[in-house]
Amino acid sequence: xxxxxxxSNPDPTDSGPNxxxxxxxxxxxxxxxxxxAAARPAKKDRGRVDIFRVKAGRxxxxxxxxxxxxxxxLAEKEQLAKAMQKACGAGGTVKNGQIxxxxxxxxxxxxxxxxxxxxxxxxxx
Numbered sequence: 001x002x003x004x005x006x007x008s009n010p011d012p013t014d015s016g017p018n019x020x021x022x023x024x025x026x027x028x029x030x031x032x033x034x035x036x037a038a039a040r041p042a043k044k045d046r047g048r049v050d051i052f053r054v055k056a057g058r059x060x061x062x063x064x065x066x067x068x069x070x071x072x073x074l075a076e077k078e079q080l081a082k083a084m085q086k087a088c089g090a091g092g093t094v095k096n097g098q099i100x101x102x103x104x105x106x107x108x109x110x111x112x113x114x115x116x117x118x119x120x121x122x123x124x125x
């Protein structure tokens with residue numbers, strides 16, 4: 001009679017994980033050039049956006065309007081509007097593809113847009 005042959009390749013899951021060993025500890029960096037200084041990744045310029053202060057047709061109330069977004073969807077505009085509302089302590093909305101923030105908050109809105117890698121430009125009155 002023949003006996004069944006033992007598997008020549010044991011199941012790797014039987015030995016259990018060995019997370020305490022670094023597989024790269026035996027490697028040496030001798031002969032390699034030095035690592036570059038920690039460079040910050042370049043900011044991607046997301047384009048120009050215009051910031052307006054509008055009073056006309058709003059019952060004398062001032063509203064800060066941000067227009068001319070290129071290449072972003074409604075969800076991202078709503079996310080930016082929410083960040084602006086929180087920073088300004090004011091209400092706002094996304095309407096007709098533009099962000100509207102209650103009050104004259106152009107400086108705060110410009111700061112939020114700059115942090116999001118946009119180039120804010122003050123336009124209008």
